[in-house]
Amino acid sequence: MSSITLDAALQAAPNPGERALEHFLAAGFRRIEPAVLHPASIFLDLSGEEIRGRLFLTAGAAGQELCLRPEYTIPVCRAYLSSELAGKVAEYAYFGPVFRSEAEGGERLQTGLESFGRKDVEAADAEIFALSMEAAAAGGALSARLGDAGLFDSLLEALDLPDIWRRRLRRGVAQGRSLSAILDGRGQSALAQPGVLAALESADHAGAKALVEDLLAIAGIDAVGGRTVGEIADRFLEQAALRSGEPIDAGKRAVLESYLAVSGDPDEAAVKLRRLADQAKLDLEQALDTFERRNGFIAARGVAIGETRFSAAFVRDFDYYTGFVFEARDPARAEAKPALGGGRYDGLARHLGAGEDIPAVGAAITIDRLPFAGAR
């Protein structure tokens, strides 16, 4: 099914995808062609049920739910983890079809890079970004946007917000929602149960647990299911603590607002972010050092850093990104989906069963979104 498109694309030289692949191979990356079929649960676990409608699903002989790969990163990472190189340095390049129901004909060509195991994080970030931008340039110049999910995570950590709000902010910002939409636009929670919350005001975990046990006993409920009594008690405690006031005080909210508004030249952004951290007395030292070092490496790779744009609010909508993120699009089609996207995803290997995080950074180029794709 893929062969027609792939063959046609390969015959029509010079093809931007093929040239990109050559560029990657010349840089020392090894070509990899991972399996087409994968357990659907892996993609659904990582990206959520939202993507189910875009997957081509099928079933194995034993009834297990399989899907055609909708992208390359997870398949390449799985191939890497099951190889003898797992945990060591390995760098791969790929070029082939991915399968998405929204694509014309159900498939589109992608080429890209995945780098695993490198400890020189900022240099690896810069190399992947620079190589993919150079390769994509074969299909026309793109304008790039950079972000840093690790920096944003450090800010949320430094602000010492309740876990639930940290997760909501991370997800909301990733989805491109405004701060007020995230903080103010929530549905009504049941925990307008003033009686229970008042009884919990000065309780500790054990006390709350005892109360929940009593409540369940009174209601004649013996089977709990899914969650423990302790978890239910903890949530009551969390709500009781939040009840006293706004979940995020005005000062922290102002810091978040200023942070998310930072955008523009990456070097200038670094200065602004340092000033913001100083004024708010937040320790973002490590994340900011990483940010600045990476900018330096990108410039050293010959990418004009001043022509890229940094946006603090850009963290990409996949929660396995843990650091540097980037995307680039046809400047003539600013509203179109990015032709190039990537970032650092150290947490993915653990999600896929590696037992520990493995440094990883990659980029993918979607051929038909390149400016000259139509001319191939």
Add this chain to the structure above:
Amino acid sequence: MSAKTEDCGPFVIAVPSKGRLQESTAAFFARAGLELVQGRGARDYRGALASLPGVEVAYLSASEIVGQLAAGWAHFGVTGEDLVHEKVPDAGSRLELVAPLGFGRANVVVAAPQAWIDVRTMADLEDVASSYRAKRGERMRVATKYVNLTRRFFAKHGVADYRIVESTGATEGAPAAGAAELIVDISTTGATLAANALKILDDGVILRSQAMLVASLSAAWGTGARVCGRAILDRIAASEQARHSREIRARLPASARPIIEDARERFGAEQAVGEDADPQGFVALHCPHGRAAELANWLLSKGAERVSVAALEQIFDARNRLYEALERRIGRPDLTLPKTGSPF
């Protein structure tokens, strides 16, 4: 399916092949004077309408019916609204929901363990699902056969940290069996859920469903099919309107004319046989059946000595609103160009 001839049938109605839904559907058609005649014995999956030759009745499962309608292989079908919205993503552009039938009522609901006393709304669920994943590195599992309805509803409420576990039977047992943490399922009274120690979230009703008469927009709507469709809808409209109406008769001391307009405004009452109020004070009105008693009392207060309220068998109207609505979707037949042979 059978070959489609140029202008005339076959007209296919797909109806449920078993259980309460089949019985209720047969009763519904019988009430409209359209008796379903099943072929040789109960195991035959083809039938006919006693009073409308040329109409083919296909006995299928409720979910197959949706597929047949979406594919245009059946013109009309009786199936649950839940299945329409679950199985046909663009239901609005491929199907016309002609009329709710008043039976097969059930809600598609989100239900969680009763023990989750801290969870009453979808906002709570969003909270808990997010914590659950952060804590365990796994998403909360939702057992359901309504994969699409669940996905749309959860997305609307911002719940993202969940996984669907497809379940085709005894879904309500999934949490107790440890196969899922919560469920999305059909529920009529909530009793089955309660028996499984589950509760419906306050804002967790995804869809209030009932059996529907559904028309396919992509079926072959030739002249013959339109004649059949119109004839069926005439009778259904007549019995449906009758079912929802009561006839009220009374004699008033003076002219009834001033009363009629008032009765229309207050009770939605229409004159039983059109615009011709009897000046002698005799009124015969049709009104929505839920308002009949009120209207009767009101007429007593206007001086009537006796008011009778009667159920109706059928009301035929010169305008068939069900068919008019369908015709708006399938387009009027082009009467200006008589059919000629193919130019090729």
